[in-house]
Amino acid sequence: MIAEKLYLKAESLEQAIYEANGHPDSFRYIAGGTDVIVNKFQGNDESTYLIDISGIKELKNVVTAENHIEIGSLVTLDDLQKHKIIADNFPILLEAAHSVASPMIRKTATLGGNLLCENRCSFYNQTEWWREAVGYCLKCEGDICIATGGKKNCFSKFVADTAVALISLNASIEIFENNTTSIIPLESIYTGDGVSPRNFNKTSIIKSIHIPTNNGYKGVYKKLRQRESLEFSSLTTSVTIDKLGEIRIALGGVDPKPILIVGTIKDDLQSLITKAVKKARIVDNDVYSREYRKEMISVYLNRSFKELGK
Amino acid sequence: MKQIKLKINGKQYDLLVNNHEMLSSVIREKVGLTGTKVGCDQGSCGACTVLVNKEPVLSCITPALRFDNAEITTIEAIAKDGELHELQEKFVEKGAIQCGFCTPGMVMTSLSLVPTLKKEDGVESIIHQIKDGLSGNLCRCTGYKKIIEAVAEYALEKHGLKPVSEKGKSNYKTISGAVGVGRPYIEAEKKVKGSADYADDIVSKNALHCKFLRSIYPHAKIENIDLTEALKLEGVHYIATGKELPIKFGVLPISQDETAMAVEKVRYIGEIVAAVAADSEDIAAEACKLIKVQYKRIKEFLQIDDSLNDVGENEKIHEYGKFNNNIHKKAELRFGDQQQGLLDADVTSKMSFEFEGINHGFTEPHAATAFWDENGLTITTATQVPHYLHRALAKVMEVPLSRVRVIKPYLGGGFGGKSDPFPHEVIVSHIARKTGRPVRVRLTREEVFLTNHGRHPSKLTVQMGISKDGFMKVLDADVAIDGGAYGSFGVVTSYYNGVLLQAPYKLDNFGFRTYRVYTNKPQCGAMRGHGAVNTRFAVESMIDELANKIKMDPCELRMKNFLDSNTLTVGHYRITSNGSRESLQKVMEQSEWKKRYGKLKTGHGLGVGCGFFISGSALPIIWNELPQSVVHLKLDFDGRVLITSGASDIGQGSDTMLAIIVSEVLGLGMDKLFVLAADTLITPVDFGSYSSRVTFMAGNAAKDAAENLKKEIIDAIIKVKEISAEELNFADSRVFSNDKKVDLSWLEVVDILTAKRGAVSVSGKYISPKLGGDFKGSGAGLSPSYTFGAVVAEVDVDTETGQVKILNVWGAHDCGKALNPLAVEGQLEGSWHMGIGQAMSEQMKYYNGLLVNNNFLDYKIPTTLDTPPIHANIIETNDPEGPFGAKEAGEGAIHPVLPAIANAVFNAVGVRITKLPISAEDVLNQIKANKLSKEKSLA
Numbered sequence A: 001m002i003a004e005k006l007y008l009k010a011e012s013l014e015q016a017i018y019e020a021n022g023h024p025d026s027f028r029y030i031a032g033g034t035d036v037i038v039n040k041f042q043g044n045d046e047s048t049y050l051i052d053i054s055g056i057k058e059l060k061n062v063v064t065a066e067n068h069i070e071i072g073s074l075v076t077l078d079d080l081q082k083h084k085i086i087a088d089n090f091p092i093l094l095e096a097a098h099s100v101a102s103p104m105i106r107k108t109a110t111l112g113g114n115l116l117c118e119n120r121c122s123f124y125n126q127t128e129w130w131r132e133a134v135g136y137c138l139k140c141e142g143d144i145c146i147a148t149g150g151k152k153n154c155f156s157k158f159v160a161d162t163a164v165a166l167i168s169l170n171a172s173i174e175i176f177e178n179n180t181t182s183i184i185p186l187e188s189i190y191t192g193d194g195v196s197p198r199n200f201n202k203t204s205i206i207k208s209i210h211i212p213t214n215n216g217y218k219g220v221y222k223k224l225r226q227r228e229s230l231e232f233s234s235l236t237t238s239v240t241i242d243k244l245g246e247i248r249i250a251l252g253g254v255d256p257k258p259i260l261i262v263g264t265i266k267d268d269l270q271s272l273i274t275k276a277v278k279k280a281r282i283v284d285n286d287v288y289s290r291e292y293r294k295e296m297i298s299v300y301l302n303r304s305f306k307e308l309g310k
Numbered sequence B: 001m002k003q004i005k006l007k008i009n010g011k012q013y014d015l016l017v018n019n020h021e022m023l024s025s026v027i028r029e030k031v032g033l034t035g036t037k038v039g040c041d042q043g044s045c046g047a048c049t050v051l052v053n054k055e056p057v058l059s060c061i062t063p064a065l066r067f068d069n070a071e072i073t074t075i076e077a078i079a080k081d082g083e084l085h086e087l088q089e090k091f092v093e094k095g096a097i098q099c100g101f102c103t104p105g106m107v108m109t110s111l112s113l114v115p116t117l118k119k120e121d122g123v124e125s126i127i128h129q130i131k132d133g134l135s136g137n138l139c140r141c142t143g144y145k146k147i148i149e150a151v152a153e154y155a156l157e158k159h160g161l162k163p164v165s166e167k168g169k170s171n172y173k174t175i176s177g178a179v180g181v182g183r184p185y186i187e188a189e190k191k192v193k194g195s196a197d198y199a200d201d202i203v204s205k206n207a208l209h210c211k212f213l214r215s216i217y218p219h220a221k222i223e224n225i226d227l228t229e230a231l232k233l234e235g236v237h238y239i240a241t242g243k244e245l246p247i248k249f250g251v252l253p254i255s256q257d258e259t260a261m262a263v264e265k266v267r268y269i270g271e272i273v274a275a276v277a278a279d280s281e282d283i284a285a286e287a288c289k290l291i292k293v294q295y296k297r298i299k300e301f302l303q304i305d306d307s308l309n310d311v312g313e314n315e316k317i318h319e320y321g322k323f324n325n326n327i328h329k330k331a332e333l334r335f336g337d338q339q340q341g342l343l344d345a346d347v348t349s350k351m352s353f354e355f356e357g358i359n360h361g362f363t364e365p366h367a368a369t370a371f372w373d374e375n376g377l378t379i380t381t382a383t384q385v386p387h388y389l390h391r392a393l394a395k396v397m398e399v400p401l402s403r404v405r406v407i408k409p410y411l412g413g414g415f416g417g418k419s420d421p422f423p424h425e426v427i428v429s430h431i432a433r434k435t436g437r438p439v440r441v442r443l444t445r446e447e448v449f450l451t452n453h454g455r456h457p458s459k460l461t462v463q464m465g466i467s468k469d470g471f472m473k474v475l476d477a478d479v480a481i482d483g484g485a486y487g488s489f490g491v492v493t494s495y496y497n498g499v500l501l502q503a504p505y506k507l508d509n510f511g512f513r514t515y516r517v518y519t520n521k522p523q524c525g526a527m528r529g530h531g532a533v534n535t536r537f538a539v540e541s542m543i544d545e546l547a548n549k550i551k552m553d554p555c556e557l558r559m560k561n562f563l564d565s566n567t568l569t570v571g572h573y574r575i576t577s578n579g580s581r582e583s584l585q586k587v588m589e590q591s592e593w594k595k596r597y598g599k600l601k602t603g604h605g606l607g608v609g610c611g612f613f614i615s616g617s618a619l620p621i622i623w624n625e626l627p628q629s630v631v632h633l634k635l636d637f638d639g640r641v642l643i644t645s646g647a648s649d650i651g652q653g654s655d656t657m658l659a660i661i662v663s664e665v666l667g668l669g670m671d672k673l674f675v676l677a678a679d680t681l682i683t684p685v686d687f688g689s690y691s692s693r694v695t696f697m698a699g700n701a702a703k704d705a706a707e708n709l710k711k712e713i714i715d716a717i718i719k720v721k722e723i724s725a726e727e728l729n730f731a732d733s734r735v736f737s738n739d740k741k742v743d744l745s746w747l748e749v750v751d752i753l754t755a756k757r758g759a760v761s762v763s764g765k766y767i768s769p770k771l772g773g774d775f776k777g778s779g780a781g782l783s784p785s786y787t788f789g790a791v792v793a794e795v796d797v798d799t800e801t802g803q804v805k806i807l808n809v810w811g812a813h814d815c816g817k818a819l820n821p822l823a824v825e826g827q828l829e830g831s832w833h834m835g836i837g838q839a840m841s842e843q844m845k846y847y848n849g850l851l852v853n854n855n856f857l858d859y860k861i862p863t864t865l866d867t868p869p870i871h872a873n874i875i876e877t878n879d880p881e882g883p884f885g886a887k888e889a890g891e892g893a894i895h896p897v898l899p900a901i902a903n904a905v906f907n908a909v910g911v912r913i914t915k916l917p918i919s920a921e922d923v924l925n926q927i928k929a930n931k932l933s934k935e936k937s938l939a
């Protein structure tokens, strides 16, 4: 007999977390499920208990606070555009959301889920059979990284497009765990280790995403990909300048974690760009080569600054 | 398992579902609403879109348990009370439906999209929003053009931006006339309603489900297979391994080199090693995991070059074959004197090119169900060639041909990828016999990619020379093609890579050498434009290069060299009708070539390419004296003409084509025709849908049959009426003389015909004329007729990133006569779209013999947003032997588009493309290199 799997449509945060704590080794939350289900189909996600949080209403609101807005983690990527405040203040977040996956997926995929979308690699996002044939890599309990031809570190790439935009907007996330709520900068949850790319307690839940509203951000978002739809990122860049002249450069798709470079308009922009390029640990796990993606970081950032009038 | 309530299409269901079961599976398998299609199972194609509480979701990645108590709407509920929804009508009317497999998803997505369109910014913005909104729905057949037209017209009418077309006026239902009148496919309504059954939609009672264990090594001896644990699993009924099915098969009689499962050794990663039949797919899949196979690896051959080297006896991929290496087939032909040609040329050029393998990417995965009864074997399967499968099954099952029946249901695209007999078809037939139960299989998208049979990767070097005034003096091609592990159509491919270069230009000195090697990768076979796409690309690029060298407009150079109509090529192809010049002229005009070529700013370019293809192979694959196609007509008391034909409609519209031809000959309305095709028990043999033969051959057979029926009718009438045969006209479903002395309704005609005789059956056939020269290899590429075409592409190249964006594609194709212009346009648009894919983003990428991009996310078929405006032009030359002048339109059109794009890149930034897909990185590097050498030469 094949073992019976479990599924729960959670009615509240508390219920979800209670169940999660009861099955710490076998559970996985799903919000939209658009990342998890495909990973399950391929056997990358082996959880046998799916705790579906998509019905928890309190995570679906967009609230305006004094100097920030709070976007519920379950707001779908498609619904973001329906909120005028987001459209008016953070057009790059909408662009980023719009660049994810496909229109149909964006109707199901949530913002919170996107932030926690699993890192990717051509040698990992494959079926169980395929990975057995290639000889399992580091990210699935193998001994070496195949993309780099044998390194002992995993460089699966970080692909969450909205996170890149959000980090450039200095966003934080509100996390609920063990009955307490904490607010931390978004970038702080990413470890840079391709095998376990997030330093995030598996049983905790992201309640909302906070973006400061008074910084007067201007921003430019770009995504390198072969097709204009149905594509994970080969390089995502998001650059903002706030009213005080602070520059935030965020990159995705070129490292196991999002890369953040902070500077000001007084800095030499080229040296900021060089810094960003240097920080990216790109490996050949994408349709575009390592060298090309690296070169494109500069091109994209230069263009972004130009578009920002710098 | 859990009980849930779902209200599906207004009906309440209490369903027991598996906890992790997807909604698509519940809808299709549990509720039996198979209009919802599954093309990828991974959220990457959109075929499975349904509405949940009015919002669209991809049902293949949505757990059913999420939606307890929800309201679900599937495609089956969109037409109301037998009437199509307005949007569905638009799909039908515009010809937006070819194979129809993407259609339900397209309709559901569009229905939810249209109300959300923002109309403030006008029509163009609406069309862009539609493209954007459909950019997660892949279609491989249409190039999206007609789909977007259908949705746009519906949307504009809905939003009050366009007057609603009066019902009846633009209504496709009242179309009259036959040949030359554009009409939707006869089965289009069924497809748009989701009620057309494809192979996986047909459920046999009590069927077992089959799953395969596949090899994880490219080349290895099978030392042992241990089934013990797998057999213990409850619900497993049978496990088959290679030894049970040792008889070899293959589509060509000269390369019967494949078995249903690996017998002694495996030859590629993905080859089937064992097959489990169980109560459910899950159980079968689980059992596969429990099978233990011991392999001993053998030296593997993954690149063309490896396979050229001499090998030790046990290292050959196949023991048969004459060479002491892994070369499968060499072909060489030479005409004229190439040495002299080189001397005669003022300018010569020699270039090398490289091409990656391409997969057909049809949206419907392979699926089949087989069972045995007192009549022997019946298999319902997604095949383009029921006839060859029929033969292969009889051979491998060791039963007489009379004990096999192959039925092709509606088919979700083929493009060559469903035109071999496949292992899975043999295996389910075998297990069905062993278990006495129907056995069902459907491949996952990954398995479809592993099954492959796609376009061969190739490497080639071409040398060409022209005179100063632009006349071609010599062409020589040296081509290596990577066949993968088995023969498939490879011998034909080997020839086509060479012979199909002898037109559309006049060449006196022409030669080629091609060789196909075996490698330890999934086999390659036939794909749209078979064998000639890559070499055509090379030659058209060289022509561009040479024109550039002698500073001549590349269109002018081509015009100078085109073969005339009614000539022979250097290799003895008989060219009859030839629309090369008209095609090129047309696209030059539309693109404003003369005005713009050479005058655009850097980064912006125009490029041209031409092409040529066969319209049906004059020689059969299996040598015999059968006609290439036979069509039967039966007319009975009810006045309906039943057309039976073995031809496979795979979405290209051949059923409709047959009806149009019979309708034209008999002057009979389409409502009195019924097409029954591709069931080897009932329908007469047609060789199948490959080599662009169906319109020409089955079309001619249908015409012959209809003329025979017409004769029978005339004979019957002149026996009872005082009238001569010449006086009778057939039109508007009547038979009459001009003076109305005789004026019969169709039923009166039928009464006369069937009196004292009953139903009348007639037969028609097509046999190709004897063609070709008297030398070995002369048969390759012989066709009773050839098609020609041209494309101009316009591109924009970003000089800082090397990214190429196609702005426009203008294409023209000489199809002789468009029997159904709407369908021909659809074929052309689809061909150009597929060519764009190969030029821009598609490739099969391997890592140590393992296919890396085996899904629709990583194998990049262009989406709506990646597809530029495509402008299709039909050129008519009325072929003397085609049915009503018609020739093929399904394959040949693809050739010119790829080089046109590449030549446009050259025109834009001076970078010559020698590898496909075009890599932004290569373009960028070349731009930089050009700049450097320019600076150097200036210094």
Ligand SMILES: Cc1cc2nc3c(=O)[nH]c(=O)nc-3n(C[C@H](O)[C@H](O)[C@H](O)COP(=O)(O)OP(=O)(O)OC[C@H]3O[C@@H](n4cnc5c(N)ncnc54)[C@H](O)[C@@H]3O)c2cc1C
Binding pocket: A028, A029, A030, A031, A032, A033, A034, A035, A036, A037, A038, A073, A074, A077, A099, A100, A101, A102, A105, A108, A109, A110, A111, A112, A113, A114, A115, A116, A117, A118, A159, A160, A161, A162, A204, A205, A206, A207, A230, A231, A232, A233, B042, B043, B044, B857
């Ligand atoms: C064809 C295809 C293309 C895609 N393209 C892209 C792309 O271009 N860019 C991109 O970024 N992604 C892409 N994705 C991945 C995915 O669709 C998105 O990342 C999506 O935003 C994930 O959101 P979700 O709600 O579906 O997440 P889920 O799949 O439900 O969850 C993702 C992860 O987040 C966890 N999680 C979700 N919500 C919470 C929460 N509130 N608190 C704690 N944990 C939570 C889950 O446990 C899981 O680990 C693609 C997916 C597919 C199938």
Ligand code: FES
Binding pocket: B037, B038, B039, B040, B041, B042, B043, B044, B045, B046, B047, B048, B049, B058, B059, B060, B061
């Ligand atoms: S089958 Fe669901 S998206 Fe392809």
Ligand code: FES
Binding pocket: B096, B097, B098, B099, B100, B101, B102, B103, B138, B139, B140, B141, B142, B363, B412, B413, B651
């Ligand atoms: S009609 Fe769209 S895939 Fe065939």
